[in-house]
Amino acid sequence: MSDASIQSTTDSREAGFGDYFALLKPRVMSLVVFTALVGLLVAPVGVNPVVGLASILFIAVGGGASGALNMWWDADIDRKMRRTQSRPIPSGKVTEGEAFAIGMALSAMAVVMLGLAANLMAAALLAFTIFFYVVIYTMWLKRWTPQNIVIGGAAGAFPPMIGWAVATGGISIESVLMFALTFAWTPPHFWALALFTKGDYANAGVPMLTVTHGRKATRAHILGYSLVLAVVAIALGLTSIGGPVYMAVALILNGMFIKGAWDVFRRDDAASDADAHKAERGLFKLSLAYLFLHYGALLIEASLKPFGLGGWG
Amino acid sequence: MAIKVDHELHKRRLSRNIGVGVALILFVGLVYGLTVAKVSDLYKPAPATSEVSE
Incomplete structure (x- = not known):
C-alpha cells in the first residue's frame, strides 16, 4: 500500500462541517422549525420579528442538540440498522465524544439563549423537551418498551407549544x-x-x-x-x-x-x-x-x- | 520569511473551519440584532389603554 492510498483513506473519514451538521438531524429539525413557527404565529400576541426569528432558531438548535445526544447514545444500534449506518458516528466520521460535547454545548446554549430572547417558560419547555427526548426516550424507553414511539413522540410534539410560549409566555x-x-x-x-x-x-x-x-x-x-x-x-x-x-x-x-x-x-x-x-x-x-x-x-x-x-x- | 504551502491538515479541515467561522459570525449578528430589538422595544410608546389606567 502506498502513502497516497493511506492518505486518501484518511481523507474520506475526515469530518467536514456537513457531518457535524448531520448530527443535528436536519430533517427532524425542519419539522421542529415549522411547527414551532406555526405555534408562534397563531398565538394571539404579536412578537418582535427579530425576537421571533431568534427564538425559532434557538428552538431548532435545541432540537438539533437533542438529536446529537440521541446519536451519541444510540451509536451502537445505529451501526446495526441499514437506515442509520451512514450517520456520522457509525460511518466513523465523528467520534461519540464529539457528538456528546456538541449536543451538551448546543443544548445549554439554546436553552439559555431562548430564555434571554423570549421568556423563562419557553426556555423551561425547551429544556424539558431535550431532557425528555434524551433521557426519558433515548436512554430509558426506546430499548425497554414497545410503546417507545408513543411516549417518545411527546418530545417531537413540544415545539408548537414552545412557539406559543415564546409569544404568550404561557400554556x-x-x-x-x-x-x-x-x-x-x-x-x-x-x-x-x-x-x-x-x-x-x-x-x-x-x-x-x-x-x-x-x-x-x-x-x-x-x-x-x-x-x-x-x-x-x-x-x-x-x-x-x-x-x-x-x-x-x-x-x-x-x-x-x-x-x-x-x-x-x-x-x-x-x-x-x-x-x-x-x-x-x-x-x-x-x-x-x-x-x-x-x-x-x-x-x-x-x-x-x-x-x-x-x-x- | 519564506512563503509556506498550507499544512495538509489545514487543507483537510478547511470546510469545517469556514463553517464554524460563518456560524459564529451569524451568532454574533443574531445577538446584536436581538439586543437592538429588545432595547428598541423598551422605548416604544406605551399603549393608549395603559395611559388611561394611570
Missing part, C-alpha cells in the same frame, strides 16, 4: 391541543414505516411493536391511534385558532387517514408482501402530508384574521 388549551396533534400522529406514522422496513429494528434489538406484539397488533394500534388523532384534530379546530378552513382540511385529511389505517388494518402480511406494502407506504406518505397540511391550515386561519376573516367569527 393554554390551544397549545396543548397542538401538542396532542403531533403526539397522536407520531405512532401511526412510525408504525406504518415499521411495517415496511421489516427486520431493521429487530436486528438492532429495539422493541418495536411489530417485533414484540406482531404485525397484526401493530395494524390494530395504527387504526386505534388514527381514531384518537381524528378526535384531537377536530377538537383543535373548535378552539380560537381553528376555523372553517382548518376544519375543512381536518375533516378531509382525517377521513383519508382513517380510511388508509382501515385498509392497513384489514390486510395480512401475505397481501402486504404481494403488492410491496402499497397500503402501508401510502399511509406513511399520507402521514407526512397530514401534519404539514394541518399546521398549514392553522397558519392560513391566522393570516386571514387581519382581514376580518379566519377563525369562528
Whole structure:
C-alpha cells in the first residue's frame, strides 16, 4: 500500500462541517422549525420579528442538540440498522465524544439563549423537551418498551407549544391541543414505516411493536391511534385558532387517514408482501402530508384574521 | 520569511473551519440584532389603554 492510498483513506473519514451538521438531524429539525413557527404565529400576541426569528432558531438548535445526544447514545444500534449506518458516528466520521460535547454545548446554549430572547417558560419547555427526548426516550424507553414511539413522540410534539410560549409566555388549551396533534400522529406514522422496513429494528434489538406484539397488533394500534388523532384534530379546530378552513382540511385529511389505517388494518402480511406494502407506504406518505397540511391550515386561519376573516367569527 | 504551502491538515479541515467561522459570525449578528430589538422595544410608546389606567 502506498502513502497516497493511506492518505486518501484518511481523507474520506475526515469530518467536514456537513457531518457535524448531520448530527443535528436536519430533517427532524425542519419539522421542529415549522411547527414551532406555526405555534408562534397563531398565538394571539404579536412578537418582535427579530425576537421571533431568534427564538425559532434557538428552538431548532435545541432540537438539533437533542438529536446529537440521541446519536451519541444510540451509536451502537445505529451501526446495526441499514437506515442509520451512514450517520456520522457509525460511518466513523465523528467520534461519540464529539457528538456528546456538541449536543451538551448546543443544548445549554439554546436553552439559555431562548430564555434571554423570549421568556423563562419557553426556555423551561425547551429544556424539558431535550431532557425528555434524551433521557426519558433515548436512554430509558426506546430499548425497554414497545410503546417507545408513543411516549417518545411527546418530545417531537413540544415545539408548537414552545412557539406559543415564546409569544404568550404561557400554556393554554390551544397549545396543548397542538401538542396532542403531533403526539397522536407520531405512532401511526412510525408504525406504518415499521411495517415496511421489516427486520431493521429487530436486528438492532429495539422493541418495536411489530417485533414484540406482531404485525397484526401493530395494524390494530395504527387504526386505534388514527381514531384518537381524528378526535384531537377536530377538537383543535373548535378552539380560537381553528376555523372553517382548518376544519375543512381536518375533516378531509382525517377521513383519508382513517380510511388508509382501515385498509392497513384489514390486510395480512401475505397481501402486504404481494403488492410491496402499497397500503402501508401510502399511509406513511399520507402521514407526512397530514401534519404539514394541518399546521398549514392553522397558519392560513391566522393570516386571514387581519382581514376580518379566519377563525369562528 | 519564506512563503509556506498550507499544512495538509489545514487543507483537510478547511470546510469545517469556514463553517464554524460563518456560524459564529451569524451568532454574533443574531445577538446584536436581538439586543437592538429588545432595547428598541423598551422605548416604544406605551399603549393608549395603559395611559388611561394611570
